[in-house]
Amino acid sequence: MSIEHTTTVQESASLASTHDHHDGHHEHHHEESFISKYVFSQDHKMIAKQFLITGMIWAVIGGLFSVLFRLQLGYPEMSFPILEDLFGKWAAGGRISNEFYYALVTMHGTILVFFVLTAGLSGTFANFLIPLQIGARDMASPMLNMLSYWFFFLASIIMFASMFIQTGPASGGWTIYPPLSALGQASEGSKLGMDYWLVSMAMFIVSSLLGGLNYISTILNMRTKGMTMTRLPLTIWALFFTAVLGVLSFPVLLSGAILLLFDRNLGTSFYLSEIVVKGEILPNEGGSAILFQHLFWFLGHPEVYIILLPALGMVSEILSVNSRKPIFGYLAMVGSLFAIAILAFLVWAHHMFVTGLNPFLGAFFVLLTLLIAVPSAIKVFNWLTTLWRGNLRFTPGMLFAIGFVSLFISGGLTGIFLGNSTLDIHLHDTYFVVAHFHIVMGVASMFGMFAGVYHWYPKMYGRYMNNTLAYIHFWVSLIGAYLIFWPMHYQGLAGMPRRYTDFSNWESFKQFGEMNRFISTVAMIVFVVQLLFIFNFFYSIWKGRKVTTQNPWGANTLEWTTPVRPGHGNWPGEIPEVHRWAYDYGKDGRDFIPQTEKISDSESKH
Amino acid sequence: MTTFLIVAILVLAFILVFQISKASEYVSVLKGEEKTFKQSNRINAFLFIAFLVLGLIGAWWCNEQFYGRTLLAQPAASDHGEKIDNMLLLTFAVTGLVFFITQIALFWFAFKYQYTDKRKAFYFAHSNKLELIWTVVPAIFLTFLVGLGLFYWFGITSDAPKGAQIVEITGKQFNWMMRYPGKDGVLGRKNYRLTDASNGNALGVDWEDEASHDDLESTEMHLVVGKPVQLVINAQDVIHDVGLVHFRLKMDAVPGIPTTMWFTPKYTTAQMKQITGNKNFVYEISCDQMCGSGHYSMKGIIIVETQEEYDKWLSQQKPQFLTVSEANKKVDKPASDTLQANMSAVGAKPLAKN
Numbered sequence: 001m002s003i004e005h006t007t008t009v010q011e012s013a014s015l016a017s018t019h020d021h022h023d024g025h026h027e028h029h030h031e032e033s034f035i036s037k038y039v040f041s042q043d044h045k046m047i048a049k050q051f052l053i054t055g056m057i058w059a060v061i062g063g064l065f066s067v068l069f070r071l072q073l074g075y076p077e078m079s080f081p082i083l084e085d086l087f088g089k090w091a092a093g094g095r096i097s098n099e100f101y102y103a104l105v106t107m108h109g110t111i112l113v114f115f116v117l118t119a120g121l122s123g124t125f126a127n128f129l130i131p132l133q134i135g136a137r138d139m140a141s142p143m144l145n146m147l148s149y150w151f152f153f154l155a156s157i158i159m160f161a162s163m164f165i166q167t168g169p170a171s172g173g174w175t176i177y178p179p180l181s182a183l184g185q186a187s188e189g190s191k192l193g194m195d196y197w198l199v200s201m202a203m204f205i206v207s208s209l210l211g212g213l214n215y216i217s218t219i220l221n222m223r224t225k226g227m228t229m230t231r232l233p234l235t236i237w238a239l240f241f242t243a244v245l246g247v248l249s250f251p252v253l254l255s256g257a258i259l260l261l262f263d264r265n266l267g268t269s270f271y272l273s274e275i276v277v278k279g280e281i282l283p284n285e286g287g288s289a290i291l292f293q294h295l296f297w298f299l300g301h302p303e304v305y306i307i308l309l310p311a312l313g314m315v316s317e318i319l320s321v322n323s324r325k326p327i328f329g330y331l332a333m334v335g336s337l338f339a340i341a342i343l344a345f346l347v348w349a350h351h352m353f354v355t356g357l358n359p360f361l362g363a364f365f366v367l368l369t370l371l372i373a374v375p376s377a378i379k380v381f382n383w384l385t386t387l388w389r390g391n392l393r394f395t396p397g398m399l400f401a402i403g404f405v406s407l408f409i410s411g412g413l414t415g416i417f418l419g420n421s422t423l424d425i426h427l428h429d430t431y432f433v434v435a436h437f438h439i440v441m442g443v444a445s446m447f448g449m450f451a452g453v454y455h456w457y458p459k460m461y462g463r464y465m466n467n468t469l470a471y472i473h474f475w476v477s478l479i480g481a482y483l484i485f486w487p488m489h490y491q492g493l494a495g496m497p498r499r500y501t502d503f504s505n506w507e508s509f510k511q512f513g514e515m516n517r518f519i520s521t522v523a524m525i526v527f528v529v530q531l532l533f534i535f536n537f538f539y540s541i542w543k544g545r546k547v548t549t550q551n552p553w554g555a556n557t558l559e560w561t562t563p564v565r566p567g568h569g570n571w572p573g574e575i576p577e578v579h580r581w582a583y584d585y586g587k588d589g590r591d592f593i594p595q596t597e598k599i600s601d602s603e604s605k606h
Numbered sequence: 607m608t609t610f611l612i613v614a615i616l617v618l619a620f621i622l623v624f625q626i627s628k629a630s631e632y633v634s635v636l637k638g639e640e641k642t643f644k645q646s647n648r649i650n651a652f653l654f655i656a657f658l659v660l661g662l663i664g665a666w667w668c669n670e671q672f673y674g675r676t677l678l679a680q681p682a683a684s685d686h687g688e689k690i691d692n693m694l695l696l697t698f699a700v701t702g703l704v705f706f707i708t709q710i711a712l713f714w715f716a717f718k719y720q721y722t723d724k725r726k727a728f729y730f731a732h733s734n735k736l737e738l739i740w741t742v743v744p745a746i747f748l749t750f751l752v753g754l755g756l757f758y759w760f761g762i763t764s765d766a767p768k769g770a771q772i773v774e775i776t777g778k779q780f781n782w783m784m785r786y787p788g789k790d791g792v793l794g795r796k797n798y799r800l801t802d803a804s805n806g807n808a809l810g811v812d813w814e815d816e817a818s819h820d821d822l823e824s825t826e827m828h829l830v831v832g833k834p835v836q837l838v839i840n841a842q843d844v845i846h847d848v849g850l851v852h853f854r855l856k857m858d859a860v861p862g863i864p865t866t867m868w869f870t871p872k873y874t875t876a877q878m879k880q881i882t883g884n885k886n887f888v889y890e891i892s893c894d895q896m897c898g899s900g901h902y903s904m905k906g907i908i909i910v911e912t913q914e915e916y917d918k919w920l921s922q923q924k925p926q927f928l929t930v931s932e933a934n935k936k937v938d939k940p941a942s943d944t945l946q947a948n949m950s951a952v953g954a955k956p957l958a959k960n
Contacts, residue, residue: 082609098899173896179861180844180898186779187898273862274798276810277843278779281799289845289860323719324727332737354847355858356865359763363756370748377744378737380708385736387715389728393643394650394720402654402716409708413701416748420755422693422762425686426854429847429894467634467646468627475653482661487668493676495851497894500902508851508890511675528616532623539624545631586727 032568040150042142043568047149048128049460052453054149054156055120056534062111067527069104069501072096074520076502076513090168099188101501102171106189107163109174110197112442114204115159117307119152121449122246125310126215126239128456132559133233135224135576137569140217144210151207155200162196170197173499175300178271178292182263185277195264198257205250205257212250215243224558226578230334231595233557233582234327237334238313241341242306249302249345256295263287290355297348304441305344309337311448312379315401317582318455319383321555322398323390324591326583329382336375343372353421354428362421369419376412380405391586395553396470397455403478404447410482411440414489429499432492435485443481450477453537458552462565463544469536473529480526487515556582556594644721651720658713677851680882683889683910684869687854689758696754700747762855766836766868773827774838775891776809777846777859780900782891783809786822788925793838794818801842806930810842813927823926827891827908829871830916836868846904849894852878856894871910878910 041047071080072095079094090100127145131138139145162169171189172181176197184191219240223232232240262268263284271292272284320327327333349357349365383405392398414436417423427433450473457465496509503509503516551560558578562570576596584593588604634642673679682688719725774785774793787793794817801810811818829835839848841859848867849856857867879887891906911919 490672
């Protein structure tokens with residue numbers, strides 16, 4: 001049975017069901033102005049697209065930054081005059097200056113972690129999928145939802161502006177540890193750029209909270225009739241836990257950021273004590289630089305899961321749909337998401353094993369950190385079992401979902417090294433860490449995002465993206481990701497520290513020049529291929545192949561019961577009622593059974 | 607010019623790829639979408655298995671190339687480092703096994719269960735037995751890794767043995783400064799407000815504390831092979847990190863909060879030159895915590911030597927207190943009492959009991 005067949009069957013079924021209760025809900029068809037439709041829109045689908053496109057712009061900027069600093073790492077002895085033309089004093093003589101290098105690294109991290117993989121990923125898919133998949137016309141508060149985007153936009157503007165001030169943007173690493181980030185004397189990037197960073201982040205946190213509260217209340221209160229919590233698709237469970245994590249942890253970062261602003265501008269000593277900087281003796285005494293790290297990582301670690309969970313959810317959904325099989329162990333999948341969400345709050349100090357943390361305290365964090373491997377293992381084995389004896393369709397979304405599983409395994413296993421404090425003493429802040437978190441959090445979540453975009457693009461724009469471009473995009477990205485990050489483990493095992501602009505003066509680390517050149521070259525190729533994706537995305541909005549059937553993937557979830565191009569309010573008639581879970585694929589010899597179909601007496605139990 | 611050329615080539619390649627992709631879409635419409643779907647499905651399934659095979663070969667090749675350039679190819683230079691290497695190898699064994707099983711299963715399933723008209727997907731929603739297995743088995747392995755890890759961790763972070771040599775190391779942008787306690791074995795008190803690099807007191811030592819008078823200051827760290835050493839770690843401006851790759855150790859240097867770590871060096875620098883086959887080998891201290899624009903250049907040197915060599919080096923060193931007071935005496939008038947003179951020379955108030 002092919003895609004075409006399945007969809008025609010589904011279409012007639014769902015058309016029949018909507019005809020039954022078509023009692024004329026036309027109130028959502030009123031005229032909208034350009035501003036209210038595209039700019040200050042309160043339609044969750046439009047807000048999702050706003051998040052996505054803003055996220056994509058940031059991804060290009062953040063990715064470009066990584067290309068620039070990889071240029072320095074890969075070709076430390078070469079000069080590129082064009083860089084001086086573009087960046088002036090930051091790249092005098094065509095070489096990236098140290099300050100510029102660290103500004104690039106810091107901005108790359110900040111942009112990718114917060115603006116792309118938090119706002120761009122969960123902002124997009126939480127907004128898009130929650131109302132559509134739970135059967136709601138919109139979010140609990142469309143107004144707060146709109147504000148959530150515009151606070152994100154404001155944060156973006158401030159962060160973007162910080163790149164154009166004379167002393168440059170923040171440059172102390174995305175973790176902005178004080179005292180480095182607190183003292184303008186210590187670094188150019190800790191001057192005005194740091195204030196911009198902190199204010200931008202405060203706006204970002206407001207955005208994230210508005211969004212998160214909305215997602216939680218929508219999921220808890222606005223599910224359609226019959227949509228019990230245990231019938232929710234795993235995407236929604238994942239987005240729900242993501243929102244809970246964000247709401248509980250982002251305020252802690254806000255407090256940390258505000259105290260840092262105080263230390264910087266009001267002469268307080270929350271993080272400062274006994275400091276002599278550039279020969280200047282500072283009056284501050286009694287603060288603790290480590291306090292900031294606790295506050296930061298109390299968000300920072302859950303943040304990793306805020307990034308990862310939506311990808312876990314979407315991948316579960318996409319794997320199941322395209323294997324034509326139910327997701328294996330639905331309840332275990334929900335349980336493991338829950339376990340990961342809880343543990344996310346209890347492991348932050350594993351980033352601080354070598355700060356002088358009490359070793360006894362450290363022991364608990366080792367235990368709790370390695371405990372996360374159990375729910376993660378459950379997820380991986382459940383995905384593998386979902387593929388087993390399926391009938392796999394390699395749609396672009398499916399390819400990225402499978403790529404995600406591979407990366408999640410590779411990056412997850414190195415977490416077992418780093419979560420073990422004994423090994424962390426050796427591997428902390430080396431390239432091993434860089435390889436670990438880029439694979440498991442960066443590239444894997446990016447793959448989850450791509451999977452989501454390809455899979456739900458027909459619902460977003462009523463068109464398909466070009467498949468051939470998508471295949472090229474996938475294969476180059478997957479191969480590229482491994483070529484870039486696999487060798488970095490070896491650099492890490494040589495003890496090579498992160499955030500060095502140049503290794504040539506180090507007897508212990510200079511043996512990797514060749515490898516760095518290789519990694520940089522691959523990084524550039526992969527970056528160019530991402531541009532291909534972006535081109536494909538925008539081109540297909542207007543010129544893509546049109547979606548002609550309501551349910552192109554033959555999926556069970558509610559979003560595919562809406563019209564091909566749903567208006568504000570999603571369903572023209574009544575909201576459909578749900579009678580079953582989302583994963584009845586291949587049951588009783590039927591290819592799929594939508595959630596809206598009643599359970600018949602003859603159906604087998606599972 | 608080359609830049610322009612590269613951009614031009616990129617744009618052309620871009621357009622080419624795009625046109626081909628566009629054309630393939632038209633072809634698929636002509637051929638029938640079902641046929642195209644089946645064909646591309648087969649290609650992607652094949653690519654998955656090809657990726658697996660080439661990936662495994664690539665991983666092996668990468669290991670051949672780079673294993674020798676990592677620290678895995680050298681013995682750890684400290685007793686703690688040996689424990690860490692043990693833990694590392696064991697973790698490699700466990701995770702490596704899981705890695706190969708799961709990755710091979712993933713790509714093999716992708717290939718094996720690719721779409722065909724003949725197969726119906728197997729409705730398999732859950733199995734308590736299977737799920738129990740892959741909850742319990744990882745949990746057992748992890749318990750084992752956690753247990754051993756913590757056993758080593760408590761060993762490494764335990765108190766330094768009595769009689770360990772004490773060396774203070776202080777980080778500032780962008781270099782390291784060492785201080786030795788001298789004959790009395792006690793480091794003199796410090797007060798950061800006394801820091802005055804131009805007057806020979808870069809570390810802010812309180813000269814009023816007599817224990818400071820025999821303290822030695824140095825830019826290199828000298829250690830005795832086989833003798834436990836305890837580092838007392840400080841930072842003056844921002845957070846730094848004492849990274850000792852060959853000893854496999856690391857500890858942050860935090861302003862206002864002294865930290866400590868101890869270990870026993872196992873090989874002298876000369877021995878390590880032989881072991882590594884690198885005649886330029888040197889124990890380097892790398893700063894492992896982002897500390898500003900010169901972070902990448904913040905290097906210190908450790909020389910591990912025999913007791914005789916160490917004693918010889920020590921005998922050539924002069925306490926910083928003397929260096930400073932002599933330098934100042936040349937400017938000031940001489941005084942009768944030596945201690946008093948030296949004290950006033952370094953700008954300290956006379957001791958109360960005198």
